Amino acid sequence: MVPHPVLTEVRQIAANQVLLVYDQRADFGSATRISNYWIRSNKGAGGAASLGMGEALTAANAIRPEAAMITAADNTNTRFVITFRERALTGVTHIVLPCFVSVEGMTGYGGANWGPFSRNVFIGM
Secondary structure, three states: OOOOOOEEEEEEEEOOEEEEEEOOOEOHHHHOOHHHEEEEEOOOOEOOEOEEOOOOOOHHHOOOOOOEEEEEOOOOOOEEEEEEOOOOOOOOEEEEEEEOOOEOOOOOOOOEOOOOOOEOEEEOO
């Protein structure tokens, strides 16, 4: 199996910001490419969400640069903050789904960056 960072925690830190924590240092370029992220919502696309619960992940429904940006939260390359142009819908379930984020020092990972123990769900506040 190709080594890759796995999302371990997601926490909403402001109405329009979400903190992401990976289990190991991520390649900065792939971790900060917003099109490598999807957010499902039980209310469908809108607010911070790019797609609904039943939709497949595609390039067309990834988070767009006009909708959000992602930056490093610190210098560890394990913590990143997504800032959305719109706030997350209050009381709505959101699931953060990163893909294609490589481990630091490598490029080209082509799979999902979440697993069965990822705490990648938040309820909009």
